[in-house]
Amino acid sequence: MRIALICEKPSLAKRVIDELLFIEPDMDRSAFVVGWANEFYHLNSAFAIPRGQTYQSFPMTREAVYKPITFDGRYFDSETLMSARRGISARYNSKIDNDDFLSSVKRADVVYIACDASPSGYHVQMRVLDWLKSLDANFVIKHFPVMSLVSSDLYHGLVNAREIDNLAEHAQLSLVRRHFDYNYLLNAYPIMGMTFEKAFGKRLAWPLSKHELQVLYFMRHGNSLTESDLFDVMKRWKGTGRYDTKGWDSYYGIGNSASRSDIMGNLKAQGLLDRAGKHSLVISSKGERLLRFLHPDCEDPDQVMRIYSWAQLPIEVAKEKVDRYIKTFFGKQKRFLSKVQMDSNMELENV
Template sequence: MRLAIVAEKPSIVATYGRVLAEFYPDVDFSEVAVFHTKLAWFTGNRRFYFPRGLKWQDFPYVGDPVYRPIHIDATRPVKGIKGLSDRRVISAEEGLKALHAADLILLIVDPCSRGIHLAAKFLGDHFDTVPWDRTLYPWTPDLTDNGMRRSLAGARRPDQFAMPLISIGENMRFFDFNYLVNSFALTGRSVMEEAGLRGPIPSKYGLQTLYDARETGELGDGYRIERMIRWRGTGKYDHDKYDGLGSPTSRGAIVEQLVKGGFLARVGPKTDVTDGGRRYLDLLHPNCLDSDLPFRIVDWSALPPPEARAKMTRYLRTFFGKQKTFTESRRKGVRLSHPSR
């Protein structure tokens, strides 16, 4: 049998290598093609094509996401699995041929909407129709050997159980795309320049982390990330039902991006908000502070796409509309009052 594997990152394939041969004894693992999707499609800037030529009057902007294709060579394809065979880097052409020739495509991705949505986009970029009939998705919350065995034994076709998760992922990307487009114009370079900052624009969760850092003062990275993990927002939401602010893979990167942008500075082993970071927040409408945003996005994303997009659109137009009005009024020297959203 010819096997191909779509995996978010190389480490999880090596971990699965401990048990794969038990389930696929007739596979030549030196010929198994492996594609690492997260290496090709990690951040918003690399994920989307953004609209060009937008003018100030076009904001707040809301439109359908336009995705960049996930090129095979960007997934750093290899043949072979560590622990089961030697590995060698292969070309995009060889990778595409192996993907199309596979009798079975195994999706070894995280057990969440982000993982399966990413895999589905990759397959959709390289097949006219996604071959769900020869694709299995082992749901893997437990990477112990027995946990992986249970996942492989119970692996199912994604179209039999995971389509709602793909829909959630698509809803989340709708929000991400439109937040990014608007942030470039309304909370991005021009505001940063006024604050004396240069560097990466804060992400949606980076901005909320910056507000939180202004309240906490100096904190070590471990404590700051712990606050993100245990994020409570305003207390309106039961935080135990959510994943906190950001994801396990993004939280450290969020802090580092704020440091790189000059919003936070390292003070020994700790970080604190810089003067520029404080000036930046002063240039934003007060309602840009929304510590419940991660909970809102999770709840909206679970809705049917038309309803999810309607709620997200209303939020985005309100959030960035207030910032646009605030910027225009401030530049005209008009002082505004700011009722709560």
């Protein structure tokens, strides 16, 4: 039997492979292939942001559009896998969508999809499923929501793997979040790009994310924190206290365990945060300057909670609330920016 395994990340693949050997003892190890979706690592770069829109047409909202999903398998080498994975042939050192890997997946009898049992995990399972169905092959697809990395839990999860019918229901929070993220970026490119140009004379290649902006505002209020303390603040983000997050499933605060380091790293790389002493971070003069070019209502410490609360509503109602928020947020900033001028000394004036 030919088996293909598509995982959320390489570390998960390592754990699942051993258990799969027991579940599928007759599988053809020479035909075994593994891959993981690139967008787990690149997140919003999976969006297909349209180009060629006029500045006057913003703010706008639309349904999220994604680039074709791609997969990667370059994180394992043959020697490691041969010794640690009981002889399985490591044929996946190149991308899954090259001719060899793609044809291997098409020839598989069974394709397992192993992702975290989280809204984002179910969302990417939906994307992977759409990709698999586009291949027009005859394999059986089995979903495996990973609840735990304990061997016995992985084993029982694989035994009970099946095609899940209600993926959209499980993915609701991620669908609403991605609708927000897509439309935030759609408008941030032109409007926040113009903001940076007025503030510093040039645009950023990539606009600040919604989380980076709110963390920068947080640091503006006289906060001097170590990176670990700021990481903890993001994890336990409480906003203004208006929302009671106790009992909220899948609420992770600002970002997640993987992206919080990127949030801090990007703010430092752009010069918006500075070192204070050996270990602490503070907002920089550049960061202060940027915030003076933003409408006061761009500061919204409850933003992440709003998105979560909207995700509890029917999907179309949630999207309407997102659309209204995005148009208001960027509409205010665009009007505010039209009143801001920059003199030859790069000093801020409101006119």
